[in-house]
Amino acid sequence: MDSITLIAIISILTAGLTISIGVIGPALGEGKAVATALTSLAQQPDVAGTIARTLFVGLAIIESLAIYCFVVSMILIFANPFWDHVIAHGVGK
Amino acid sequence: MDSITLIAIISILTAGLTISIGVIGPALGEGKAVATALTSLAQQPDVAGTIARTLFVGLAIIESLAIYCFVVSMILIFANPFWDHVIAHGVGK
Amino acid sequence: MDSITLIAIISILTAGLTISIGVIGPALGEGKAVATALTSLAQQPDVAGTIARTLFVGLAIIESLAIYCFVVSMILIFANPFWDHVIAHGVGK
Amino acid sequence: MDSITLIAIISILTAGLTISIGVIGPALGEGKAVATALTSLAQQPDVAGTIARTLFVGLAIIESLAIYCFVVSMILIFANPFWDHVIAHGVGK
Amino acid sequence: MDSITLIAIISILTAGLTISIGVIGPALGEGKAVATALTSLAQQPDVAGTIARTLFVGLAIIESLAIYCFVVSMILIFANPFWDHVIAHGVGK
Amino acid sequence: MDSITLIAIISILTAGLTISIGVIGPALGEGKAVATALTSLAQQPDVAGTIARTLFVGLAIIESLAIYCFVVSMILIFANPFWDHVIAHGVGK
Amino acid sequence: MDSITLIAIISILTAGLTISIGVIGPALGEGKAVATALTSLAQQPDVAGTIARTLFVGLAIIESLAIYCFVVSMILIFANPFWDHVIAHGVGK
Amino acid sequence: MDSITLIAIISILTAGLTISIGVIGPALGEGKAVATALTSLAQQPDVAGTIARTLFVGLAIIESLAIYCFVVSMILIFANPFWDHVIAHGVGK
Amino acid sequence: MDSITLIAIISILTAGLTISIGVIGPALGEGKAVATALTSLAQQPDVAGTIARTLFVGLAIIESLAIYCFVVSMILIFANPFWDHVIAHGVGK
Amino acid sequence: MDSITLIAIISILTAGLTISIGVIGPALGEGKAVATALTSLAQQPDVAGTIARTLFVGLAIIESLAIYCFVVSMILIFANPFWDHVIAHGVGK
Amino acid sequence: MDSITLIAIISILTAGLTISIGVIGPALGEGKAVATALTSLAQQPDVAGTIARTLFVGLAIIESLAIYCFVVSMILIFANPFWDHVIAHGVGK
Amino acid sequence: MDSITLIAIISILTAGLTISIGVIGPALGEGKAVATALTSLAQQPDVAGTIARTLFVGLAIIESLAIYCFVVSMILIFANPFWDHVIAHGVGK
Amino acid sequence: MDSITLIAIISILTAGLTISIGVIGPALGEGKAVATALTSLAQQPDVAGTIARTLFVGLAIIESLAIYCFVVSMILIFANPFWDHVIAHGVGK
Amino acid sequence: MDSITLIAIISILTAGLTISIGVIGPALGEGKAVATALTSLAQQPDVAGTIARTLFVGLAIIESLAIYCFVVSMILIFANPFWDHVIAHGVGK
Structure with a gap:
């Protein structure tokens, strides 16, 4: 596997995991907050x-x-500096 | 395995995991919010x-x-910039 | 293993996991909501x-x-763009 | 291992896991709903x-x-498009 | 390992896991329902x-x-279409 | 390893796991039901x-x-169709 | 490793795991039942x-x-049909 | 590794795990029962x-x-039929 | 794989995991704090x-x-000293 | 690795795990019992x-x-029948 | 992989994990403390x-x-003594 | 790796895990007992x-x-019979 | 990999994990103590x-x-006796 | 890898894990005890x-x-008998 493929694979996997794991906590926290607001x-x-x-x-x-x-996830997909570097310099091709 | 196959595999796997893990938190949070609304x-x-x-x-x-x-999942399936790049440039074929 | 087989395997596995993991949260959330509705x-x-x-x-x-x-799961089984691509172009055969 | 065997193995494994993991949430949710109905x-x-x-x-x-x-599980066993494809085209045999 | 052995192994393993994992949720749900019925x-x-x-x-x-x-588990043991196929066609023997 | 040994190993392992994992849920559910009956x-x-x-x-x-x-576990030990098949046909010996 | 050794290893491991995992649920369930009986x-x-x-x-x-x-565990140690078969037929020796 | 060593290793490991995992449930159950008895x-x-x-x-x-x-653990250490068999017949030495 | 690719991969993966795991605790803590504030x-x-x-x-x-x-995650993406070092010195190319 | 080393390694590892995992349940159970006694x-x-x-x-x-x-752990360290056997017979040396 | 790359990789990974795992406990603890303060x-x-x-x-x-x-994480990124040593001595290059 | 090194490694690892895992249960149990004593x-x-x-x-x-x-941990570090045996007999050197 | 690199890697990884895992318990314990103090x-x-x-x-x-x-973590980074030994004696270079 | 490096690696890893895992239980137990003291x-x-x-x-x-x-952790770092032995005898160098 060359560098470009490897970095693409890791970027895709990390972008997905970052947002999916990252919303668990906020979703539970917001659900608790909204629920308590309704009780109050x-x-x-x-x-x-x-x-x-x-x-x-x-x-x-x-x-x-x-x-x-979400910002980190978007950066990894659309503004990934490591991806830009390997595309520009063709490292490890 | 060539680059195109690898990126396709990872995109499919990540798209599925992203949405399936990502709805656990919101579903529990919304269930709690709706339940409390009914109590109130x-x-x-x-x-x-x-x-x-x-x-x-x-x-x-x-x-x-x-x-x-869901947006990240759809981007990975239908507007994946890494996929577009390897399709266009035939990298690592 | 050729590309077609690999993408088929991952699509099957991901489709199953996506829907089975994805209903855990909603099922618990809906159960809680229905239960509270009955109490109310x-x-x-x-x-x-x-x-x-x-x-x-x-x-x-x-x-x-x-x-x-469910939509992502169905897309992966019946309208998988990566599958369509490898079938059409015979990549990595 | 040839393509047909691989796809058969993954289909069997995924079909079983999909339904067994997929009923955990609904079973708990329904148990809670029925229990609350009886209390009410x-x-x-x-x-x-x-x-x-x-x-x-x-x-x-x-x-x-x-x-x-259950639908996804049945599709994977009895109407698997990937299986149909490899049976029809003998890919990777 | 030939195809027949592999499919047999996976079918046995999946059949066992499907029913054993699949009864956890219903057992807890029914226990809760029966318990509440007795309280009521x-x-x-x-x-x-x-x-x-x-x-x-x-x-x-x-x-x-x-x-x-249980149905999926029985299908995998006694009416497995993939098993029937490899027995009939001797694929990958 | 030949087919007969492999299928025997998987059958033993699956039979044990099926019954041991499968009694966790019912045991907890029945314990809860009996406990509530005594309270009632x-x-x-x-x-x-x-x-x-x-x-x-x-x-x-x-x-x-x-x-x-228990039925699935007993089938896997004493009436395993895959085992009967490999014994009868000597597949993959 | 020959067949006899492999089947012996798996039988020992499965017998131990079956009974040790299998008593967790009943022990908790019985503890709950006895405790509630005393309260009642x-x-x-x-x-x-x-x-x-x-x-x-x-x-x-x-x-x-x-x-x-316990029955499955004893069967695997003292009346294992797969073990009897390999001992009798010397398969895969 | 010869058969005797392998069976000895697995027997030691399984004997330890069986008793250590197997006392978790009973210990918690008995603790609950004793505690409730004191309350009562x-x-x-x-x-x-x-x-x-x-x-x-x-x-x-x-x-x-x-x-x-404990019985299964002792059987595996001091009255292991598989161990006795390999010692007596020198299988796979 | 050369050094640049390896460091890029690890940086991407760590940046994503750091922020996604790191928000779970604060989200739950803040949700609890906001909820209690509303009750009060x-x-x-x-x-x-x-x-x-x-x-x-x-x-x-x-x-x-x-x-x-978030700071550590941003440092790893945009101001990674290890990345700067390998880019500048071309180590292990 | 010869037999004596392997059996020594497994015995050490199992002895430690057996007692460390085995005291978790009793410690929690006894803590609960003592606590309830004090309340009573x-x-x-x-x-x-x-x-x-x-x-x-x-x-x-x-x-x-x-x-x-503790007994099983001590047996494995100081009265291990498998160890005694390999020391006495020099099996697999 | 040379020493410099390996130490860089481990430093990046550890720095991210240290801070992300390390804030879970404090976040929950502080959330509890703030919540109780508001109740009081x-x-x-x-x-x-x-x-x-x-x-x-x-x-x-x-x-x-x-x-x-955070201090340990920053030390690992910006003042790592092991990194300084391998940079200075060129060990294992 | 020779026998002496292997047994040393496993002894170190097991000694540490035994005491660290083994104090979790007693610490929680004692904390509960002391807490209840203070309430009483x-x-x-x-x-x-x-x-x-x-x-x-x-x-x-x-x-x-x-x-x-702690006793098992100390035995493994300072009075390990397996270590004494390999030191004395130079087995597997 | 030479000895110096290996010991550096393990020291970095262990130092990070020690402090990050080690603060979870104290953070929760202190949060509970502070919270109760405020209630009191x-x-x-x-x-x-x-x-x-x-x-x-x-x-x-x-x-x-x-x-x-924290002390163990700092010892591993700044006063590691194993690191000092391999630096001084150049073992396994 | 020679013996000295291996024992150093395992000692570092075990020392860190021992103290970090070992404080979780006491920290929670002490937090509970202090909290109850304040309530009382x-x-x-x-x-x-x-x-x-x-x-x-x-x-x-x-x-x-x-x-x-902590004692076991310090023994493993500063008074490790296995380390002293391999340093003194140069075993497996």
Whole structure:
């Protein structure tokens, strides 16, 4: 196997694993946050505004963790510096 | 094995694993969110509107995590830049 | 092993794993949602309509996650672009 | 090993794993749903009809997940397009 | 190893794993359902009929999941199309 | 290794694993069912008959899952069609 | 390695694993059943007879699962048909 | 490696694993049973005799599961029929 | 494989795993923190300010853990000293 | 590697694993039993004698499980029949 | 592979794993601490100062654990004594 | 590799694993026992003596399990009969 | 690979794993301790001094466990006696 | 690889794993003990002395388990009898 093929294979595999493993935690965390928001809403409808605001800030922060993974995954597929290098220099062909 | 076969194999395997592992977290998170929404509805039918709105926003955010995985999976099958490259340049044939 | 055999093997294996791993999460999530709906119905029979509506929307969203996996699985078996390519071009035969 | 043997082996293995792994989630989900239905029935016998209806709809949706796996498993045993192809073309014999 | 031996080995292994892994979920699900039925019976002996009816329908549906696995396991041992093919055609002998 | 030895090895290994893995689920499920029956008996001694009847039906259904595994295990040891075939035809000797 | 050695090795390994893995489930199930019986006895000493009877029937059924494993384990050590066959026919010596 | 060494190695390894894995379940089950007995004693000192009797019967049954494993482990070390056979016949030396 | 290819492969794989494994803990921790904040808000709307302040400080500290992983991941992709060294010195080419 | 070395290696490895894995279950079981005894003592100091007696009998039975593992471990180190045999007969030297 | 490449590969892999595995524990621990602080604040707003002080001290101590991992990870990337040695002495080139 | 090196390697590895795996169970068990003792002390300070006595007996018994592992670990390092044998007889050198 | 490279690789890998695995337990333990301290503070603000003192002693003892791992990790990187030996004696070069 | 290198590698790896795996249990156990001490202090400040004394005795006993691991780890690094032997006798060089 030459270098280009190897780097392509690892990039594909890593990109897929990064995003699929990386969403497990945020999905569970967001599910817990949304669930608790609904419980709190049912207990205290009067502070629905504060609850919603806190929930959305929290979801945004947790979502950012999944975004990190998505960014790394996209970099590996579309802006992979190692791939660019071997394409440009034809190393190990 | 030549490059084209190898990249095809890895793309197929990764596409399947990405979506199948990637829906575990969102499915559990959404199940928890929906379940809590139903409990809250039974406790406070008066704020059904607020609960439903919050639930749908939350489900949309959690669903977005699964969408990330689906997008990566589709890219790997139908718009794989590494595949396009080896098809176009016939590298390592 | 030639390319066609290899891609066929990986497609079969991935198709099976994708759907079997992919239904674990949705099944648990839907089971939780249905279970909570029944508890809520027993507590508040008066809002059965709202509960049922919310439940069905939630189930549809969770089911969509399993559908993603089923779609990928079917694509790998019946509309696999990599398979079509090697059949058409006889690569690596 | 020739292509036909390899594809047969993988098809057998995948068919078995797909259905055996694929029923774990639905079985647990349905067990939870049935259990909650029985609890709800004991708490509110008056709405037995609504509970039973919701339960059966829920079980049908969860069962559909196992059906997906069973369908894929049957396709791999009795209508495997890759198997048909190698039988018809004698590839890699 | 010739084709017949290989397919026999994989069929034996898969048949055993399919049924042994496949009963874990249904067994736990049915145990939960039966346990809840007994709790409900103790709480509401008056609706014993409805509880028993719902329980048996639920057990039948969960049992069907194990039946799927048993059917696949039996097909692999006694009506394996791949085995029949290699016996009939002597492929790869 | 010749075919007869290989099939004997796999049959022994699979028979043992099938029954040992296959009893984990039923054992836990039955333990839960029996435990709940005893709790229910202590709460409602008046319906001991109904509880016992429901318990025994439930145990029978759960036990059937272990029986499936035991049957497959016995078939693999004493009525293995693949073994009979290689003994009769001396394939791959 | 000749056939006799291989079958002896696999039989020893499988016999040990079968009984050791196979008692995990029953041990936990019986522990749960005995524990609940003691709790029930403390709550309702008046129905000690019914509780003890139900407990012993339940333990017998759960113990039967471990017996299945013990039987398979003993068969593999002392009445192994595959071992008898290779000893009698000297296959693959 | 000759047959005698191989069978000795596997017997040693299996004997150790059988007893060490086999006591995990019974130890947890007995710990649970003893713990519940103590709780019950504190709640109902009046039926201490019945509780102790039930506890000892239960412990004996659970201990029997560990004894099965110990018996198999001892058979493998001191009365191994496969070992006796290879020592007597010098197979595969 | 030459040094450049090997270091590129390991860098890609490690970068992906680092961020995907590294967000699991923070996501669950933040989900728990946000959920508790919402519960507390519903119980004590009067101290919403203090709760929000404590929550944001806590989220920032937990987020810092994910940032560590993201930093290491970015260093491995864009500022990898080992990569720079082999590019500059052409070691092991 | 000669027979004596191989049997020595496996004996050392198995002896260590047997006792280390074998104490996990008893340690947890005894910890649970002691903990419950202390809770019961605090609830019913009047029956301290009965509790202590039951606790010590229970601990002895659970300890016996760890003793089984220790005995097997010591047999493997100091009274290993397989080791004695190879030392005495110089098999496979 | 020469020494420099090997040490570079292991350093990259270990640096990534160290920080990603190392933040799991602290993230969960800090999430628990922050969550409890919020619950306590809602219960006793009067001692908000003491709670916040204790929380920050605790978070600092838990964060120190992640810092240890980050320090080791940075040492391995930027101040690796083994790397410096092989660069300086050209060992095993 | 000669016999002496191999036995040294396995002894080192087993000694470390034995003590590290072997303290997990006792540590959790003792932690549970100490925790419950403290709870009981807070509930019934009057029987502090009985609680302390029972706790120390229990801790001693659980500690004995870890001592078994430590003894085996020390035997493997400082009084290893297999090591003494190969040193004395120079087997397989 | 020569001795120096091998020992460097293992030292790097072990140093990273030691600290990353070693902080999981202490982080969870400290998180639990801090969380309970905050709960206790909210319940009994009057004994804040005693609680803080006990907490800090406990945290110090738990932190010591992580320090052990950090010390071993630092010894392996900066004061490794095996590395010093091979550097000094040039063994196996 | 010569004997000295191999024993050095295994000693380094085992020393790291021993201490890192060995602190998980004690850390969790101590965290639980400290947490319960704080809860008890908040419930019964009057017996703070007895609680603290019992806690410190308990922590010392649990800490002793981690000390065992640390001792074995230090022996393997600084007083390894196998290492001393191969250095002194130059075995297998």
